[in-house]
Amino acid sequence: NGNPYSEQYPVAYVGATPFNSSFYSIAIHEAIHTFGMGTHDQDPNGLLNGSYSIMQNASLNNINSLPAWNRYYWTNWLPKETITIDSTSVKDLNEKVELSDTINKYILEVIPGDELGRGGTYRELFDGKWYTYEVDNGGSLSFTSPFDNEHLVPVNYLLAVPKSVLPGEKVIFRIYSDGQQAVLNDWKKDGVVVSSSESNEFIINQVDSDDEGLYEVVISNAHGSIQTHGIYVTVECDRPEAPEIFLNNEGYLVSNTANNTWFLDGMELGSNEAMILPALSGTYSVLTTINGCKSDHSEGHVFVLSSILEFEKRDFVKLFPNPFQDQFILDFQVENVLKIDLQIFDLKGVKVFEAKGLNSGARINLGHIPNGFYFTRISNAEIDPLFSLTVVKMQ
Numbered sequence: 245n246g247n248p249y250s251e252q253y254p255v256a257y258v259g260a261t262p263f264n265s266s267f268y269s270i271a272i273h274e275a276i277h278t279f280g281m282g283t284h285d286q287d288p289n290g291l292l293n294g295s296y297s298i299m300q301n302a303s304l305n306n307i308n309s310l311p312a313w314n315r316y317y318w319t320n321w322l323p324k325e326t327i328t329i330d331s332t333s334v335k336d337l338n339e340k341v342e343l344s345d346t347i348n349k350y351i352l353e354v355i356p357g358d359e360l361g362r363g364g365t366y367r368e369l370f371d372g373k374w375y376t377y378e379v380d381n382g383g384s385l386s387f388t389s390p391f392d393n394e395h396l397v398p399v400n401y402l403l404a405v406p407k408s409v410l411p412g413e414k415v416i417f418r419i420y421s422d423g424q425q426a427v428l429n430d431w432k433k434d435g436v437v438v439s440s441s442e443s444n445e446f447i448i449n450q451v452d453s454d455d456e457g458l459y460e461v462v463i464s465n466a467h468g469s470i471q472t473h474g475i476y477v478t479v480e481c482d483r484p485e486a487p488e489i490f491l492n493n494e495g496y497l498v499s500n501t502a503n504n505t506w507f508l509d510g511m512e513l514g515s516n517e518a519m520i521l522p523a524l525s526g527t528y529s530v531l532t533t534i535n536g537c538k539s540d541h542s543e544g545h546v547f548v549l550s551s552i553l554e555f556e557k558r559d560f561v562k563l564f565p566n567p568f569q570d571q572f573i574l575d576f577q578v579e580n581v582l583k584i585d586l587q588i589f590d591l592k593g594v595k596v597f598e599a600k601g602l603n604s605g606a607r608i609n610l611g612h613i614p615n616g617f618y619f620t621r622i623s624n625a626e627i628d629p630l631f632s633l634t635v636v637k638m639q
Contacts, residue, residue, distance in 0.1 A: 322350055322351060323346050325346040325347075326345070326346065326348065326349055326350045326351055327349070327351045327352075327353050327366075328349035328351070328352060328353065329352070329353050329427070329442065330349070330352075330427060331352055331367075331427070331465060331466055332466045333349045334349050334350065334351075334352050334367075334368075334369050335348045335349060335350055335369070336369045336370065336371065336372065337350050337368055337369060337370045338370050338371045338372075350368065350369075351366055351367075351368055352366060352367040352368070352369075353365075353366055354366060354367060354376070357379055361379050362379050362380065362381050363379065363380065363381050364378070364379055365377070365378045365379075365388075366378075366379070376388045397465065397467050397468030397469065397470065398421050398463045398464070398465060398468075398469065398470050399470065400421065401419060401420065401421050401461075401463055401470070401472055402419070402420040403417075403418075403419055403420075403460075403461060403472045403473070403475060404417065404418040404419070404420070405417045405418075405459050405475040405477060406477065407475065407476070407477060407478065408477070408478045408479075408480055409448075409451045409455070409477060409478075409479055409480070410451065410479070410480055411451055411452055411453065411479060411480070411481055411535060411536025411537055412450055412451060412452075412535075412536045413450075413451050414447070414448065414449050414450065414451075415447070415448050415451055416445055416446070416447050417431065417445065417446040417447075417448075417459060418444055418445050418446075419444050419461045419463065419472070420444060421444075421463055427442060427464060427465045427466060428440060428441070428442060428463075428464045428465075429441055429442070429443070429444060429446075429461050429462070429463055429464075430461065430462040430464070431446040431459065431460075431461050432459065432460050432461065432462065433455075433457045433458065433459055434457040434458050435458075446459075450536075451479060451536070452479070452533070452536050452537070452538060453479050453481045453483060453536070453537045453538040454538060455477070455479055456477060456478055456479040456481075457476070457477060458474040458475070458476050458477075459474065459475050459476075459477055460472050460473065460474040460475070479537075481536070481537035481538075482534075482535070482537055483537050483538070483539060483540075484501075484532055484533075484534045484537060484538075484539040485539060486531065486532075486539045486540040486541060486542050486543075487499045487500055487501040487504065487530050487531065487532050487539065487542045488500045488542060488543075489528070489529070489530055489542050489543070489545055491545065491565055491567070491568070491569055491638075492519070493569070493570065493571065495521060495522070495564055495565035495572075495573065496519040496520065496521050497519060497520050497521075497522060497528055497530075497545055497547075498518065498519040499518055499519065499530045499532070499542070501518075501530075501532040501539075502518060502532065503516060503532050503533045503534060504516050504517065504518065504530050504531070504532055505530065505531050505532075505533065505538075506520055506528065506529075506530050507528065507529045507530065507531075507541065508524060508526045508527070508528055509526040509527055510527075522547040522564075522565065524547075525547060526546075526547060527544040527545065527546050527547075528544065528545045528546075528547055529541040529542050529543070529544045529545070530542050545567075546567060546636070546638075547565065547566065547567065560575075560576065560577055560578075561574075561575070561576040561577075561578065561584075561622060561633070562574075562575040562576070563575075563608075563620065563633055563635055566635050566636060567635075567636035567637065567638040568610070568635065568636070568637060568638070569611075569637070569638065570609060570610065570611035571607050571608055571609045571610060571611065572607075572608050572610070572635060573605065573606070573607055573608070574586065574602055574604065574605070574606045574607075574608060575604055575605060576604050577604065581624055582603070583601045583602060583603060583624065584602055584622050584623065584624045585598075585599070585600045585601065585602070585622070585623050585624060586598070586599050586602055586608065586620060586621070586622055587620065587621040587623075588610070588618050588619070588620050588621075588635070589618065589619045589620075589621070590613075590616065590617075590618055590619075591616070591617055591618075591619075596610075596613050596618065597610060597613070610637060613637060614637070615637045615638055616636070616637060617634060617635075617636055618634070618635050618636075618637065619633075619634055620633045620634070620635060
């Protein structure tokens with residue numbers, strides 16, 4: 245802990261020779277080298293009298309006597325709390341003055357080691373320069389470069405992504421960078437970011453056919469980024485045929501398949517039923533899933549829900565289903581109106597249907613008119629016209 249040792253101990257063997265000496269001694273110094281610490285300490289406080297460390301202090305910028313991971317691993321002078329994976333938060337070790345400092349970060353973890361730091365790669369900032377070193381599984385430390393004056397953009401990578409996967413299985417994609425600290429990995433599928441994380445892994449817990457596509461990663465740190473090449477992942481699926489849908493006389497959209505997923509304007513509705521009752525205007529479609537493999541979407545069905553709410557807050561008029569096949573239903577609630585009259589015109593203004601005194605819930609049968617767009621004129625004795633709506637007849 246920064247204090248000199250004066251006690252006498254029979255403390256170590258170097259080779260086959262026992263030593264009985266003060267704890268601060270050449271014997272102990274060499275024994276610690278033997279046990280795995282490959283470097284000397286450099287005292288950041290400028291204590292040059294030899295009392296700082298068993299391993300002695302030496303000249304600045306000597307690659308064999310740099311501030312290094314051994315402070316944590318052997319003497320705990322830098323506790324584990326001073327390690328970080330964020331290069332922008334690393335403090336210059338030459339500025340460290342308090343031995344009990346557990347708040348500031350002084351060691352950058354590039355590749356993590358075990359609980360004692362063994363098997364990892366680290367960087368430290370000392371006197372404005374970065375030093376990179378590795379700690380092997382035995383705890384020996386070796387420097388991979390004397391120093392550099394900046395933290396570099398990632399330049400190399402290894403992308404571990406399977407080229408084919410099976411429906412329903414869990415799959416893990418991995419990216420390995422070259423040692424320059426990557427602070428963010430953006431995983432892309434078909435050019436769209438699907439995961440952003442400091443982790444080098446992207447996990448799909450249960451693969452389905454939608455996961456097939458081109459995967460690539462943007463690796464970023466505080467100084468820039470690179471994008472990997474793409475790997476196309478194939479889902480080995482026996483893709484079922486797309487469903488067919490139709491509108492029945494009750495106004496329901498019906499699919500000819502089970503295990504359905506319904507969509508409105510491309511957005512999933514959360515229903516897996518064989519049929520649904522459209523509640524909003526838009527284009528409805530459905531796909532089916534068999535053994536984890538999804539079909540293509542069915543052809544879209546355009547549904548137009550016509551209503552008006554401009555008389556009172558709760559007043560409305562609806563013609564549904566719309567589009568319709570042979571008939572639609574008239575539904576209304578308008579204050580002081582019990583019956584209404586209905587006229588229907590084609591695009592040329594020719595009247596094709598007329599009925600008077602209709603109640604809410606009346607079914608309008610138009611099986612005799614051609615497919616196409618039609619205008620309706622809705623009125624009664626008190627208000628003429630009440631309003632107009634457009635309906636569409638389809639097969």
